Amino acid sequence: MWCSTVREAVDSSRTEEFVYLIESRLRIKRLILRRFSPDDVDEAQKYRDDPEFAKFLPDIPQPFTSADARRFVETNIEGPWDRYPTFAIEYRGNLIGTVELEIDADDRTAMIGYAIGREQWGKGIAVEAARPVITWGFESFDISKIWASTDSHNAQSRRVLEKLGMRHSDTILNHHLDRSGNSGDEVVYEVLRNEWEPGGAG
Numbered sequence: 001m002w003c004s005t006v007r008e009a010v011d012s013s014r015t016e017e018f019v020y021l022i023e024s025r026l027r028i029k030r031l032i033l034r035r036f037s038p039d040d041v042d043e044a045q046k047y048r049d050d051p052e053f054a055k056f057l058p059d060i061p062q063p064f065t066s067a068d069a070r071r072f073v074e075t076n077i078e079g080p081w082d083r084y085p086t087f088a089i090e091y092r093g094n095l096i097g098t099v100e101l102e103i104d105a106d107d108r109t110a111m112i113g114y115a116i117g118r119e120q121w122g123k124g125i126a127v128e129a130a131r132p133v134i135t136w137g138f139e140s141f142d143i144s145k146i147w148a149s150t151d152s153h154n155a156q157s158r159r160v161l162e163k164l165g166m167r168h169s170d171t172i173l174n175h176h177l178d179r180s181g182n183s184g185d186e187v188v189y190e191v192l193r194n195e196w197e198p199g200g201a202g
């Protein structure tokens, strides 16, 4: 599915971000988005074993052991691509993060998530990776909306969503417990298919 779907996205693309595709790899400006492989375990552990990286992601164990990394990579390899497509983000030859969709076919929506290793923060990589995945999502699945949510204190993630041109649509008070066990609020952002601008400036 990956190859043919992305090829379609490239052929029918209204965006210049799909630069070229080689053997299931999508190169976008500085990045390669590709599927996970068993060789990714060590590099996954390297960037995910970091309390600062996982500060707003309480489901990521800390320390993040090699067993955690193996499970993480296996899950991403085995996950059903038509429901949970998860792209490994490669930058300068290294695995540095993920960008993924969770497709809800019944609701005709998808959630987008992303996470970048701390060494690479502040370079605009999350936006650069998420933008073509949103375009690909709208072109590949029968969905009318892509949404995302994050802890209200995750200013970096909120900034990414703003730069992508997504709209703040909701704030859910006392939504979750943060890593310290305190109650946290969640902010929700969304973009509708007919609002999406693939070549936005972000």
Ligand SMILES: CC(C)(COP(=O)(O)OP(=O)(O)OC[C@H]1O[C@@H](n2cnc3c(N)ncnc32)[C@H](O)[C@@H]1OP(=O)(O)O)[C@@H](O)C(=O)NCCC(=O)NCCS
Residues within 6 Å of the ligand: 052, 053, 054, 056, 057, 113, 114, 115, 116, 117, 120, 121, 122, 123, 124, 125, 126, 127, 149, 150, 151, 154, 155, 156, 157, 159, 160, 163
């Ligand atoms: C949120 C995240 C994906 C942002 O990725 P990124 O590629 O660094 O994003 P950007 O470079 O566009 O930076 C976004 C904002 O973060 C801030 N920022 C940049 N570098 C920073 C740093 N080293 N420390 C703190 N804030 C920083 C800036 O305000 C920036 O906004 P600006 O471009 O208007 O100046 C990344 O920080 C991350 O993966 N964090 C851990 C996992 C996570 O929280 N994921 C989101 C879950 S919803």
